[in-house]
Amino acid sequence: MLSGVQSLLFTPLTIRSVTFRNRIAVSPMSQFGATDNGVAANDWDLVTAGAYAKGGAGLVMVGGVTVCRAGRHNPHALGLWCDEQRPELARVARFVAKQGAVPGVQLLHAGRKCKEAIVADGRAAGDDGHEFIAASAIPFAADYMCPLEASVEDIEAVCRAHVEAAVRAVDIGFKVIELHFAHGYLVHTFLSALTNSRTDLYGGSLDNRMRFALSIACAVRQAIGDHIVLAVRVSVTDYCPDGWDVKQTVVLAKRLKALGVDLIDCSSGGLVSGAGNSSMNPTAIQIESAGIIQREAGVATAAHGLIVDPHQAEHVLTRTGAALVIMGRALINNPNWPYMAADALGVEGPAVNGMFKVAAGKPWGTRSHWRKQVADLQQQ
Numbered sequence: 001m002l003s004g005v006q007s008l009l010f011t012p013l014t015i016r017s018v019t020f021r022n023r024i025a026v027s028p029m030s031q032f033g034a035t036d037n038g039v040a041a042n043d044w045d046l047v048t049a050g051a052y053a054k055g056g057a058g059l060v061m062v063g064g065v066t067v068c069r070a071g072r073h074n075p076h077a078l079g080l081w082c083d084e085q086r087p088e089l090a091r092v093a094r095f096v097a098k099q100g101a102v103p104g105v106q107l108l109h110a111g112r113k114c115k116e117a118i119v120a121d122g123r124a125a126g127d128d129g130h131e132f133i134a135a136s137a138i139p140f141a142a143d144y145m146c147p148l149e150a151s152v153e154d155i156e157a158v159c160r161a162h163v164e165a166a167v168r169a170v171d172i173g174f175k176v177i178e179l180h181f182a183h184g185y186l187v188h189t190f191l192s193a194l195t196n197s198r199t200d201l202y203g204g205s206l207d208n209r210m211r212f213a214l215s216i217a218c219a220v221r222q223a224i225g226d227h228i229v230l231a232v233r234v235s236v237t238d239y240c241p242d243g244w245d246v247k248q249t250v251v252l253a254k255r256l257k258a259l260g261v262d263l264i265d266c267s268s269g270g271l272v273s274g275a276g277n278s279s280m281n282p283t284a285i286q287i288e289s290a291g292i293i294q295r296e297a298g299v300a301t302a303a304h305g306l307i308v309d310p311h312q313a314e315h316v317l318t319r320t321g322a323a324l325v326i327m328g329r330a331l332i333n334n335p336n337w338p339y340m341a342a343d344a345l346g347v348e349g350p351a352v353n354g355m356f357k358v359a360a361g362k363p364w365g366t367r368s369h370w371r372k373q374v375a376d377l378q379q380q
């Protein structure tokens with residue numbers, strides 16, 4: 001039996017004052033089960049996040065959670081734009097923490113990919129009359145409404161909305177705040193020259209295109225205090241010529257780090273409709289970028305994209321130097337994946353699990369005893 005120290009995947013990680021029991025993180029995966037007002041209305045979010053926490057992950061990311069009603073990527077997306085949305089998400093954060101995992105939340109504004117922006121009945125605005133904004137008035141696809149170019153007032157309001165949502169999230173127990181700057185959502189449309197044709201302070205040069213992202217990160221860091229981990233999810237490439245790329249991501253990552261961002265979550269794609277690749281269909285550069293950004297920007301990174309196998313996860317951490325692996329579909333498939341991974345890697349694995357708690361103090365309840373029994377049986 002190896003100790004956790006010999007497996008990087010099961011070596012605890014501390015960032016600021018937050019300790020993750022291992023380096024397995026659950027990717028934010030929207031469930032779209034909230035009420036029309038963004039409240040986690042039933043037990044689905046609790047049970048889903050709870051299963052990942054009970055299943056042994058080190059970090060359980062909840063979300064995407066929208067920062068304002070006009071920024072919803074789905075009419076049933078979770079929100080944290082008002083206090084009414086706090087209690088149910090607080091319950092999720094509390095349960096996740098009780099299982100020994102760190103509760104994290106991803107905050108977003110979907111910009112021109114707001115669900116109501118899809119042309120349905122010819123309306124130019126959402127169900128409550130809000131307009132859709134993006135860096136420039138360029139629609140995502142033919143069946144999406146054309147967004148309005150965000151005014152400076154819009155930009156400042158969205159920045160404030162991120163701060164207010166982040167403060168609510170911290171108040172109700174989340175220890176990691178992730179800002180969603182990827183997948184073609186609002187901030188990504190500012191970063192990429194393909195979707196930003198502005199001529200003001202928020203468009204043109206790389207410095208200008210990064211201004212909105214940097215101002216949100218800076219304001220959120222100041223508002224949440226020193227002990228909370230601040231992460232940013234980026235699309236490291238648009239998979240398109242002249243689009244956002246790894247080189248620009250390195251520059252952004254350096255600037256974000258200087259503002260107190262602790263972790264860059266390396267995703268990809270989602271900006272250009274029809275570009276074949278995305279975080280759901282990544283190329284090797286998505287995982288490799290976690291190494292490049294970690295080395296060149298000197299900031300901790302999370303590697304993700306089709307990580308499904310324990311040895312693969314271990315190898316990704318070793319090769320790239322990423323601090324965490326972030327996993328989506330493999331954990332949907334098996335929320336107890338961390339226990340399976342511990343067995344596959346021959347380590348004791350996560351310490352907290354309901355079954356083992358019940359059996360605490362009884363020899364048959366320990367994983368090593370259980371495995372020895374199996375070995376003995378196989379000898380008979």
Ligand SMILES: Cc1cc2nc3c(=O)[nH]c(=O)nc-3n(C[C@H](O)[C@H](O)[C@H](O)COP(=O)(O)O)c2cc1C
Pocket residue numbers: 027028029030031063064106180183233267279280304305306307326327328329330
């Ligand atoms: C059901 C589902 C919902 C998702 N929702 C989000 C989301 O809200 N925010 C986000 O950044 N990514 C979202 N993603 C993308 C995942 O976080 C992740 O990037 C993607 O699944 C690739 O990781 P994987 O190959 O380990 O599944 C979602 C993925 C799935 C399968």
